[in-house]
Amino acid sequence: MNDDIQPTPEGQAFKPGPIRPLGKVLAVTSGKGGVGKTFVSANLAAALAKRGQKVLVLDADLGLANLDVVLNLYPKITLHDVFTGKAKLEEAIVKAPGGFSVLLAGSGMVEYSRLTPNVREDFLRIIAGLLPHYDIVLLDTGAGISDVVLFAVSLASEVLVVATPEPTSLTDAYATIKVLVGEQQRRIIRMVINQTARMGDGRAITNQLQQVLDRFVVAKPGEKVRLIHMGDIPADPAVRLAVMRRQLMMTTMPGCPAALAISQLAGKIEDTLINTPQ
Template sequence: MNATETAVTSTEPQAGGVILHPARGKVIAITSGKGGVGKTFLSANLAAALTRRGLRVLVLDADLGLANLDVVLNLYPKLTLHDVFTGKCTLQEAIVAAPGGFSVLLAGSGMVEYSRLTPEVRDEFLRLMAEVVPRYDVVLLDTGAGISDVVLFALSLASEVLLVATPEPTSLTDAYATIKVLATQQQRDRIRLVVNQAARPGDGRVITQQLQTVLNRFVSPGQGAGVRLLHMGDIPVDPAVKEAVMRRQLLLVHTPGCPAALAVGQIAGRLVDTVLRAHTQA
């Protein structure tokens, strides 16, 4: 169990006869090797899909300095993570309700002081996580893209990493680089992969197999076995996504029955089954 997690048992039945017994505060980082692949879009809509399954969800904008979760959710926060770090407000005052029923802790944008991992930023973030994680069933960290020290530190706080990539060669090259760093520096032996903007059914599985082949040949975390990629699903190319983003609305609210929204719901279901350890009751 990750150091930031606190175990708890939930016995409240959820829709469909499912009873969830997650570790309180399971931390899942959503990241990407390359920007512009839909990472924040997935973070927000995945939070909405998990909330619909009866989980208490917090999305923490860990893209310090270049935050845009507020734009995706059409929120205009008066208080941000920066205000918490500087003591201008309490953590509870900075957490706000988002469309979709989940909670968010937004970061400020254009904050140069968060462009690198200083001891002060590290300590404040650790204090924040220790306080916020026990309050939720799942905490989604919407990290920045790439392998900067700030991004890698945020990823180190998560028990699971969900990597978002598109079929474009540049995205896949950067995804490989990210996986390699996580395997060698953090000794990650598994990474969960979502392929966004998939043109055809099955694209994601093919891409996962191709990346796995390269990883098997060149990357090994520490002295253990090779890192394993787990394909969590594809999000198809869907014009409803662009329309929802332009309207600054959640896709699951704007067009809940479109192919991309249904795909996000399926990914949420797989996370519940494989990470949050859902159990069914006859």
């Protein structure tokens, strides 16, 4: 059993408090799959843990979870077991190699691919149980704009969109941001550009997206949506090597260019989310 969360006393029902997107919860999301979102989530968590933060990553991709694959973990208990009452929340939390905690989802759970009232209630209960025990909770969401993804994102105080320089990734990132602005009234979206070829490419890409948003996406009259460039993660052979070995790059190759970039990203997240009063 994980020591971070104490079990609910026997016979006492768990009563979650009200959920507001004000806690130190960061949703890591993307418009397109395959851009390295889960890889970024896991290594960002390791970088934050290295800085002394108490971090949990929740695999919020309830239908196609793969955080366990990235971390080379074989969980006996998953979110599915917590949702169905077969296990308690504290029993499903495990320690990852990078010094942070994870709450893993099972893959291929069709019943969680749609946002039913039960899924919504279960998700709220889980988040309520986690928030008091960690400095920051990362939600590794699915890609795209399904109702499950959007609901997970709605629980976060901040959103980090991961994209690559590929046109399809940027088109889908724009579509995702547009929906987040329209449906969740997001005014600030943070971006990290993965697999960049040259230093400065990511900032240029973010600026281009900002120009498109300024023209076509209106938050409120006289109020613009603001994209904040959080950094570039350069294309690095060490990334593929870590993925193929199912290892955390931050622990096995901390001096490689991509790992150094994620360390810088962790510093910015720490300054803007963790050390800032909510």
